[in-house]
Amino acid sequence: MGEQGTMEIERLYPLPNPDSQPYWDGLRDRRLMLQQCADCGSIRHYPRPVCDQCYSMEVHWIEASRRGTVHSWSVSHHAFHPSFKADLPTTFVTVDLEENVRLVGILRDPEVTLSIGTALQVGFEDAADGAFSIPVLFAA
Amino acid sequence: MSDGLFEKGAITGIGETAYTRGSGKSDTALQMEASLKAIADAGLSPKDIDGVVPYASGSTVAEDFITNLGLPDLRYSATTPLGGASCVAGIQAAVSAVATGLANHVLIPIGRNGYSGSRIGNRVQQMPQFRTIGEYEMPLGTLAPAQLYSHMARRHMELYGTKSEHFAKIAMNGRKHAAMNDNALRQAPMSLDDHQTSRMIADPLRLFDCCLESDGGAAVIVSASERAKDMVRKPAYIMGVAEGHPDSPSAITQRPDITTLGTAKAAPRAFGMAGITHSDIDVAEIYDCFTYIVLCQLEDLGFCKKGEGGDFVSSTSFGFDGDLPLNTHGGLLSQAHIVGMNHVVELVKQLRGDAGAAQVKGARIGLVTGYGDMGDGTVAIMRS
Known part of the structure; x- marks a missing residue:
């Protein structure tokens, strides 16, 4: 586990997608934003497209x-x-x-x-x- | 519980390259060398191989084996992308194939330049199964398994009083066995003080809690049991095999219980299929990417209850002549990191009575695990 071989890649940056963009935008605006299922109200993290409680794909964002x-x-x-x-x-x-x-x-x-x-x-x-x-x- | 794949398949051939830090060979060459050795060990010709399960996180595909080995009629191929749990998951896939007649002899190869090629700090970020933590955790600087897994170890220590000295015993056991193995990279004796003064990597994990990074290849052949009984080597019959995935499999930190691995789901299935209990196990080759992961698997496998791993490690002798012979080849910690295929190969050697200085006397039934991709667990139980 030395330093050899660790220089080949750039620092990893987040690659926001439509599911996660509001989270990253929130951090930049100094707000911690979380996904909440628009149907059953479950809060989930990390951001993803489906509610694993009720399978709804409708989501809104709340400030934590x-x-x-x-x-x-x-x-x-x-x-x-x-x-x-x-x-x-x-x-x-x-x-x-x-x-x-x-x-x-x-x-x-x-x-x-x-x-x-x-x-x-x-x-x-x-x-x-x-x-x-x-x-x-x-x-x- | 269903008999499932009980003794439908057996490991009939094993092969290993030299394990090194600087092979001077390509990943593909390492895999082909190990494969040819396994095929020869089984008394087969490459023309007999009709199934292949390449390593999903590796550099080859089934077509490479057709091309290099001249396989005339490959009838079955699959990949099992479970990181370090892949090799044992590959056994499950192979036994499924031979049990149903899809194939007769399935080759499971692994090989890579884990030291001189792309090393772990790089490799993890490039794996698609780590997309989630790649977005939310790695950009903070917590990107290597030692860092990610140390949260599991720390919570276990806080909840259950588990100590670094428990981890040390596992590391020292691996080193003792590696010193008895001609194909092991780390053979200098390790004392408790050596472990406790090794440099901190990701507290609570020290350097000697972490596996090696190695170059090498290993392969096995899984054959249908009815063919295995007439082959040249004493078969290692697969009595039970299973995989398990934890909740929140891709992000440890979002897992309801971060001290439990997918192994806890796989183990009852594997033991149930095999129809044996823990006291029947003569030798255990347990995936040891980190010392803590061994302790956690001992719990999740059911050798002791959750939280009792520290006491179990303290009170159990793990030497080849001990209560529960463990990692008799030296493991990933001291032999080499061959993604756990070296554990599979070692178990087969033990069951053949061909394990050299660290042979467990009268070993008849053994267990091998895989663990990887942040929490997936696989278990296989075999008999001679």
């Missing part, structure tokens, strides 16, 4: 609370692509949102001690020279 708790986490000490090396070590947290879906964000609050259930809130950060925005996490 941005409040959640820690489900799990991982601290990367090795960058598997050189564009992430400057950010090491990086703490990636899986968060249970109040809306009962999960989100992965980078912890940007060094004061937080992580354990399951720790309350966090979602913030926003521009990535890759402003090409897109990502969710980041702070103490609630």
